[in-house]
Amino acid sequence: MPPFLKLKTMLSFTTATSTFVRFTPKAKALGHKFNYPFSSSSSSIQFQYPPLDHQWSGLDNWRHGPLNRDRFWGPNGPFQGLNQTDTDTGMGTDPPLVLLSSCSSLAEMGAVVLSTADPLTKSKLSHFAYDKWRREGLPIGVSQAPPRPARPLNPQLVSPKEIPPPKPSGLPLNAYMLHNLAHVELNAIDLAWDTVVRFSPYSELLGEGFFADFSHVADDESRHFSWCSQRLAELGFSYGDMPAHNFLWRECEKSSDNITARLAVIPLVQEARGLDAGPRLVKKLIGFGDHRTSNIVAKIADEEVAHVAVGVYWFVSVCQKMGRAPCSTFKDLLEEYNVELKGPYNYSARDEAGIPRQWYDPSSTKKDEKNNKLSEL
Numbered sequence: 001m002p003p004f005l006k007l008k009t010m011l012s013f014t015t016a017t018s019t020f021v022r023f024t025p026k027a028k029a030l031g032h033k034f035n036y037p038f039s040s041s042s043s044s045i046q047f048q049y050p051p052l053d054h055q056w057s058g059l060d061n062w063r064h065g066p067l068n069r070d071r072f073w074g075p076n077g078p079f080q081g082l083n084q085t086d087t088d089t090g091m092g093t094d095p096p097l098v099l100l101s102s103c104s105s106l107a108e109m110g111a112v113v114l115s116t117a118d119p120l121t122k123s124k125l126s127h128f129a130y131d132k133w134r135r136e137g138l139p140i141g142v143s144q145a146p147p148r149p150a151r152p153l154n155p156q157l158v159s160p161k162e163i164p165p166p167k168p169s170g171l172p173l174n175a176y177m178l179h180n181l182a183h184v185e186l187n188a189i190d191l192a193w194d195t196v197v198r199f200s201p202y203s204e205l206l207g208e209g210f211f212a213d214f215s216h217v218a219d220d221e222s223r224h225f226s227w228c229s230q231r232l233a234e235l236g237f238s239y240g241d242m243p244a245h246n247f248l249w250r251e252c253e254k255s256s257d258n259i260t261a262r263l264a265v266i267p268l269v270q271e272a273r274g275l276d277a278g279p280r281l282v283k284k285l286i287g288f289g290d291h292r293t294s295n296i297v298a299k300i301a302d303e304e305v306a307h308v309a310v311g312v313y314w315f316v317s318v319c320q321k322m323g324r325a326p327c328s329t330f331k332d333l334l335e336e337y338n339v340e341l342k343g344p345y346n347y348s349a350r351d352e353a354g355i356p357r358q359w360y361d362p363s364s365t366k367k368d369e370k371n372n373k374l375s376e377l
Contacts, residue, residue: 105141154240267311
């Protein structure tokens, strides 16, 4: 099977149809007037995204909305909190945030986030990197992603089979499930930033809107981790109190040289699994009697629809540039990268995010074929 937009072949693809705002050093050197993606006083995205069929109805609002600063969970849900950092500078008073002060591009800031081991610091840096890029109108730039993101000493990373069940873990069921979710969210921060940094040399081909979307995803994931971390502390625990697996990052490493594989494996498989698991997790937490944690999980699951929708949008966009059918390309990639799809599926959430059922559910394909035959008769 031919390679799917691998890095060594990406330069052969055209972007003549792209309508994204471009920033180029050459234009700056020539004194040409150009438009940054954000003005210094605005938090509204200025990119124009070509619409696609069946895209999530809320995608435009998610892209063009104001920066979400609700990083704390109060009695009635998410809120901004009383100890917000200085929104005028965006850097705040936390010493680790100074790491971003010398960065001059989105990719450079993403590399800093990936190289930060402390989870709460990583979460803060992710938010302020996206905020700084929006406010200051920095270019995408080019940077090099580390082979693996920096990680704290705890949790100990083991194989999925070595993760202890709830009772031997030493955590009550609600904290156990919340710890697992916190681990997913921390990995999601790095997965999104790795996508931004690793493919930054190809911003002219992918369009700057691609990097705007995935840095926005990284900001969302950092907020989710913040909520999980806060709730764990309220329960008397913290992230790192039990082992965790490294499966998510192994899947990311598989697609380090292939943008279509990255989009297929991470947003369209891994994040889509979150849509499937979210309602079940909420139900378990309600049954356990922890409505506060269930509300946090429900909110996270609801916001993950946007991340899957972003994956659908860019996967279809890249396939269109390559002249390939998205459905068959998706299936071919999962076979090539040995990625297994598992139900039960949350069809309503997946439909909302824009994933066609034929992509992941063989029974849907069979039904379509049967209906086509009946219509022919």
